[in-house]
Each structure stands twice: as structure tokens, then as C-alpha cells.
Amino acid sequence: MSAISAYARARAVDAGRAFPIATRRHVHLAERPLVFVPLAMAGEANAPLAAMLGTDATKPTLLVVPQPRNRDLRFAFAAELAALVLNYIRSCTQRVEMSGNDRVFSDAPQLLVPNPAGVGFVKLLGRSTRFRRTTGPYPVPAQVPMLGRWLTHLAERADHPGSSALLAMTSALGLHWASGQSALEDANLAALLGWISPPDGVTGFAAAIAAEDPLIWPPAGPSTDPTFDNEVLAPAIRAYDKAAPDSPQRIRAFARLERDLHSQFEPTWRLMWRAIDTLRELPVAAGVEARWTSDRRDFTNYHDYLTSDGRRQARHDGAVTAARRLQRLEREQATYDATRALDDPLVMANYRITGEAFEGTVVEVDRDRRIVSDKGRRVTRPLIVVRTGDPVDLASGTTLQAPSHPKQTATIVELRRETDAAYVTLQLQGGMGSSAVPPPGSVPELDEDTTYTSAYPEGFRTPELPPIDQTPWTHGGPPQPYVPTDDDAQEVWE
Amino acid sequence: MLGDDDAVSHEIVLVCPKNFSSTPVATKIDVRKQLIVLDHQLSRLTRIDTLVGALPPGLTLDLSPGEDDRPTRSAEELVAALADIEARYAPDCLAKCEMAFFCRNEASGCTASLGLGVREELGGVETVAHALGLADGSLIASDDQAEAAARLRTTARIYGSVQA
Numbered sequence: 001m002s003a004i005s006a007y008a009r010a011r012a013v014d015a016g017r018a019f020p021i022a023t024r025r026h027v028h029l030a031e032r033p034l035v036f037v038p039l040a041m042a043g044e045a046n047a048p049l050a051a052m053l054g055t056d057a058t059k060p061t062l063l064v065v066p067q068p069r070n071r072d073l074r075f076a077f078a079a080e081l082a083a084l085v086l087n088y089i090r091s092c093t094q095r096v097e098m099s100g101n102d103r104v105f106s107d108a109p110q111l112l113v114p115n116p117a118g119v120g121f122v123k124l125l126g127r128s129t130r131f132r133r134t135t136g137p138y139p140v141p142a143q144v145p146m147l148g149r150w151l152t153h154l155a156e157r158a159d160h161p162g163s164s165a166l167l168a169m170t171s172a173l174g175l176h177w178a179s180g181q182s183a184l185e186d187a188n189l190a191a192l193l194g195w196i197s198p199p200d201g202v203t204g205f206a207a208a209i210a211a212e213d214p215l216i217w218p219p220a221g222p223s224t225d226p227t228f229d230n231e232v233l234a235p236a237i238r239a240y241d242k243a244a245p246d247s248p249q250r251i252r253a254f255a256r257l258e259r260d261l262h263s264q265f266e267p268t269w270r271l272m273w274r275a276i277d278t279l280r281e282l283p284v285a286a287g288v289e290a291r292w293t294s295d296r297r298d299f300t301n302y303h304d305y306l307t308s309d310g311r312r313q314a315r316h317d318g319a320v321t322a323a324r325r326l327q328r329l330e331r332e333q334a335t336y337d338a339t340r341a342l343d344d345p346l347v348m349a350n351y352r353i354t355g356e357a358f359e360g361t362v363v364e365v366d367r368d369r370r371i372v373s374d375k376g377r378r379v380t381r382p383l384i385v386v387r388t389g390d391p392v393d394l395a396s397g398t399t400l401q402a403p404s405h406p407k408q409t410a411t412i413v414e415l416r417r418e419t420d421a422a423y424v425t426l427q428l429q430g431g432m433g434s435s436a437v438p439p440p441g442s443v444p445e446l447d448e449d450t451t452y453t454s455a456y457p458e459g460f461r462t463p464e465l466p467p468i469d470q471t472p473w474t475h476g477g478p479p480q481p482y483v484p485t486d487d488d489a490q491e492v493w494e
Numbered sequence: 495m496l497g498d499d500d501a502v503s504h505e506i507v508l509v510c511p512k513n514f515s516s517t518p519v520a521t522k523i524d525v526r527k528q529l530i531v532l533d534h535q536l537s538r539l540t541r542i543d544t545l546v547g548a549l550p551p552g553l554t555l556d557l558s559p560g561e562d563d564r565p566t567r568s569a570e571e572l573v574a575a576l577a578d579i580e581a582r583y584a585p586d587c588l589a590k591c592e593m594a595f596f597c598r599n600e601a602s603g604c605t606a607s608l609g610l611g612v613r614e615e616l617g618g619v620e621t622v623a624h625a626l627g628l629a630d631g632s633l634i635a636s637d638d639q640a641e642a643a644a645r646l647r648t649t650a651r652i653y654g655s656v657q658a
Binding site: 002003004005006007008009010011013014020023044045046069127128180181182183184185205345346348349352353389390391 | 511513514516585586588589602603605607608609611612615616622623625626629645646648649650651652653656657
């Protein structure tokens with residue numbers, strides 16, 4: 001919990017509405033996102049009960065498993081879901097563009113689920129479908145294991161900081177607004193939206209309390225309301241079970257189940273699209289484009305991998321894969337945090353409070369200063385002095401960067417504190433061309449307001465990992481290549 | 495009983511469904527380590543008689559059911575009795591305790607109801623109004639709150655300057 005969001009939460013309690021903690025939108029929203037609201041049956045690990053999905057707010061598709069305990073029905077649901085999801089993924093592969101030397105799809109699939117538990121559902125559904133066999137005992141349609149691979153891929157992608165391939169709506173909203181309730185209660189989409197945009201004449205507090213009534217706002221899944229389970233769902237499933245196959249009673253029971261479940265989905269479905277509209281109102285941050293390109297590149301690579309090799313993801317990561325993945329996640333997290341701060345002054349404010357960044361006015365400029373470098377050459381190194389009221393907590397010699405001059409680094413030469421302000425002397429390097437006199441605009445002017453931060457994307461170094469064939473014994477030595485065996489599919493059906 | 499070697503063995507049988515199937519799988523687990531931890535935690539807990547002893551004398555939550563088994567005491571009386579018991583509400587309570595909504599209502603306006611992390615960030619101040627008062631300088635901080643108040647004022651100043 002950062003200082004800014006804690007303070008914004010306190011303000012939200014006081015004012016009865018959510019307060020912004022970002023001035024830009026830091027997530028990508030695709031033109032046609034696939035909104036996916038899953039429901040699971042209580043009492044069994046990841047037993048899908050129903051799902052509502054679609055790329056159009058007015059045309060959702062409802063899929064229902066009339067008896068979630070029945071494996072045949074469960075995988076028939078998976079097949080129907082696969083047809084829709086794979087069709088959506090295919091629609092993202094229509095146009096190709098070049099990014100650097102690589103061929104990259106212009107679109108990538110974006111799956112939006114209501115809450116973090118929905119991401120967990122996607123992960124488990126991928127896990128339960130990707131190992132199923134299409135031949136032999138209990139075969140499933142070919143698209144089911146394919147769906148499993150894609151869902152696993154998306155769920156894995158969701159772990160990457162800054163990825164927008166699979167987003168939980170409450171997390172996306174929570175990145176931009178602080179409500180007057182705890183983070184735990186923010187996981188309720190209806191309550192969170194109640195704080196962000198309460199109905200006219202209602203405080204966010206009252207709207208959030210109203211949102212906790214499961215009769216008006218059923219839970220956004222995957223778990224359902226226990227009262228609904230007992231009083232509506234259980235009798236409806238029982239009625240379906242008791243009726244003979246293909247009898248009019250069974251058709252009626254199925255229609256009733258569909259109607260009941262539709263009523264559970266409908267409010268959440270509207271909320272999801274309202275949340276998308278709310279997020280779209282924010283101007284997009286500069287770094288989003290690059291992060292989405294990395295999502296698209298990852299999508300393209302995986303798509304190519306599936307058409308060439310197409311082995312499913314292993315059950316467990318090997319030691320080497322895990323170590324590389326962890327290192328990549330750490331690097332991405334650091335870059336993501338720093339980029340967000342450079343893009344958005346309200347995110348930068350967090351660093352200013354902790355003293356890792358400061359904002360101030362340039363009070364002295366020595367722009368034509370030239371010194372002799374270590375190599376004996378004369379180089380241009382302007383000096384500036386910035387006066388700031390922020391609590392600077394940086395040591396001399398630290399390298400900084402200004403959001404306004406992304407190609408330039410600044411090194412702290414001296415830090416002088418007075419009673420109500422600090423004076424920071426900075427030596428600038430880079431971003432000034434090769435001529436002896438820096439071109440206009442490349443050095444901050446006198447009286448200019450400027451921000452400098454010690455957390456910037458290029459400021460992180462990660463250690464080099466050894467090549468795969470020289471993996472040390474700590475990680476089990478050079479790994480054996482993964483060969484899929486029939487064991488993977490030996491999962492009991494019933 | 496568990497862990498008392500003469501009564502129950504410290505080897506337990508854990509039964510779980512395998513993968514996504516309905517096939518139960520049982521394995522034996524030695525829980526001695528968990529038992530030691532549990533013992534340690536239980537021995538550190540305040541005994542219930544100490545807790546009860548700290549309650550105001552004469553406090554009762556008795557419903558005093560009448561002949562038809564319906565409570566004869568009014569809801570207001572019970573609520574008043576409950577309010578006498580000091581509660582330490584935290585958002586985690588919502589997942590664990592049936593009284594959570596009552597306590598949450600009681601704790602509204604407290605920094606703790608926003609989560610322990612938020613409370614820490616706001617300098618450990620009891621109420622939201624107090625924290626905001628320190629932040630805008632309308633309240634004078636006591637000596638032990640001076641540092642937290644200075645930080646809150648910085649936060650408020652920076653937040654205000656950026657958001658405006």
C-alpha cells in the first residue's frame with residue numbers, strides 16, 4: 001500500500017467517493033475485448049457451471065452445464081467455449097505488421113474477467129483441459145486441449161507485470177482509483193464501481209453497502225451466492241437430473257436453469273461494460289503502447305509455436321525455466337513500475353514522498369560547461385541546480401532521469417539542505433547531440449519546473465544467467481528436454 | 495486429543511480428490527511439526543477467562559427465550575450490550591467471522607477498517623478524520639505523532655499539487 005493510495009483512501013472515506021491515484025490509463029483496452037464471466041459449482045475443484053462471454057455488450061453468449069458433476073457435459077461445455085474462444089483468437093490473426101525485424105500480429109486477444117478469482121478459474125480450466133486426449137478412452141473434441149493451451153498461455157501471461165492479455169477488472173480499476181473501503185472489499189466489482197461512479201444522490205459508501213446484497217448484485221463469480229445455490233440452483237439441477245433424457249421435462253428444466261443463471265450473470269455483465277467505459281474515459285499513458293506490443297509479440301510467438309510444434313505446456317516448470325521466468329518477471333516489474341511513474345505525475349508522487357524522486361525549479365544553469373573526461377577528451381557536461389521542497393533522500397553520485405528528457409541522465413554532484421528546501425546540483429550527460437554547445441531544449445532552462453527520479457527503466461541491471469547447457473547443479477544440471485508422455489493424460493475421468 | 499500419543503497418533507490420513515476427478519486419494523502425513531506450532535500458538539493465547547474477566551460486570555448476551563423459544567430481549571438491548579465489548583476490526587474478519595458486518599459498521603471511520611497496510615501508511619492514527627486533520631494541519635500532532643504528521647502533510651501537499 002503506497003502513501004498516495006492510503007491517503008486517497010482516507011480522502012475517499014471523508015468525501016464518500018473514490019479518489020484518483022492515476023491521471024492516465026495504464027492498461028491497454030482492445031477495440032474488441034472478450035469479456036468472460038465464469039461461474040463454478042461449489043464443492044468441487046473447478047467444476048464449470050456456466051459462463052457468459054462475448055465481444056459485444058448487447059450480444060452475450062450464455063453457456064450452461066446443466067449437471068456440473070457429469071464429465072461428459074463438462075467437456076461438452078469446454079468444446080462450446082473452445083469454439084467461441086478459438087474463433088476470437090483466430091480473428092486476432094488477420095492482420096500482420098512488422099515491428100523491428102519481427103512479424104507481429106496487429107491484434108492480440110484480450111480476455112477481461114471480473115476479479116482475480118476469475119483469473120484463477122481461467123488458469124485451472126486451462127489446466128483441466130489441456131491434457132485431455134482426443135483419441136482412446138473418454139475422447140474430447142480436438143478444440144478442447146487447444147483451448148486448454150490458450151487459456152494456460154493467457155493465464156501465464158497475466159502474471160507478467162504490465163500485461164493486458166488477461167485482466168481482472170477490479171485490479172484494473174484499483175490501479176486508477178482508491179475507494180473508501182479495504183482492498184479485500186475492492187474485489188467486489190459492484191462495490192468498487194459503486195465508489196467510483198455512484199448513482200446520482202447516493203454516496204459511494206451507500207452504493208457499496210447496497211452492492212453487497214446478493215439479490216440485487218449477485219457475486220461476479222466464479223463462486224456463487226450460497227443462498228442461490230441452495231434455493232434455486234440445487235432444485236433446478238435436481239429437476240434436470242430426474243427428467244428422462246430428451247423428455248419435455250428435461251428441456252423445460254434446462255430452460256429454467258438457463259433463465260436462473262442468466263439472472264445471476266446479467267448485472268455483472270452490465271458492470272463489466274460500465275467498467276470498460278469508465279476506464280476508456282482516461283487518457284492513455286505513453287508506455288501502454290509498448291507494453292501491448294510486447295503482449296502482441298508474445299501472442300505471435302505462441303501462435304507460431306502452436307502451428308509448428310504445438311506441445312502443451314508441462315505440468316510443472318523445470319528449474320531452469322522457473323529461474324528464467326522469475327528473472328524476467330522481476331525485470332518486467334521494475335520496468336513497469338518505473339515507466340508508470342514516468343508516464344503519470346500522480347504515480348511519480350509516490351516516489352517523491354519516499355524521497356526517491358523530487359520535483360522542483362531550476363535556479364541555476366551552467367549549460368556550456370565542459371570538462372575533461374576520464375579518457376582525456378573534452379566533453380560537454382552542463383550543471384544545473386534544482387530547488388525542491390520535496391523530502392529528497394538520495395546520495396551524491398546517484399544517477400537520475402527526468403520524464404521530460406528520457407535520453408539524458410543526471411548525476412547528483414551536491415545536495416545542500418536548508419530549512420524549507422533542498423538544493424540539488426546535477427551534472428547532465430547525453431541527449432545533447434555531438435556539438436560542443438548543447439542545442440536549445442536539450443538542457444532544462446532557468447525557472448523551468450522539472451522532475452528527477454532515481455527509478456527509471458534503464459536503471460536496472462539483472463545478472464546474466466548461464467547458458468542452458470552449463471546449468472549448475474543447484475538447478476539440477478542441464479535439463480532434459482520435455483517429452484510429453486501418456487502419463488500426462490492419465491487423469492481419471494469420473 | 496491430537497498429539498497426545500496415548501490417545502491419537504500423530505500420523506494422520508489426508509483424503510483429497512485427485513486432480514479434477516472425483517477419485518479420492520489418501521496419504522499418510524506426519525503432523526508432529528504442525529502440532530508443535532499449534533501448541534506454541536495456543537500456549538501464547540490469552541486464556542478465555544482472562545478475556546471474560548476484562549468485560550464490564552453485568553454484561554449479558556442472554557436472549558432469555560420465552561416459552562415459544564423466541565427471544566424476549568429487544569434487539570436494541572443486545573446491540574447496546576455488544577457495543578460494550580471492544581472489537582478490533584480488520585478487513586480479514588469479513589472472511590472469518592459472522593459478527594464482521596456489525597464490527598465493520600462500528601469501525602466505520604477508523605483507519606483500521608481500510609486495512610492494516612493503510613493504517614500503517616497513515617501513521618497508525620486511529621481515525622480517518624484525525625489522519626486528515628494532521629495532513630491538512632488543522633490538528634496539532636502530539637510528540638510521538640510528529641514524524642507521521644510531517645509525512646502526512648508532505649503526502650497531502652504533493653497529492654494536492656499533482657491532482658489539481
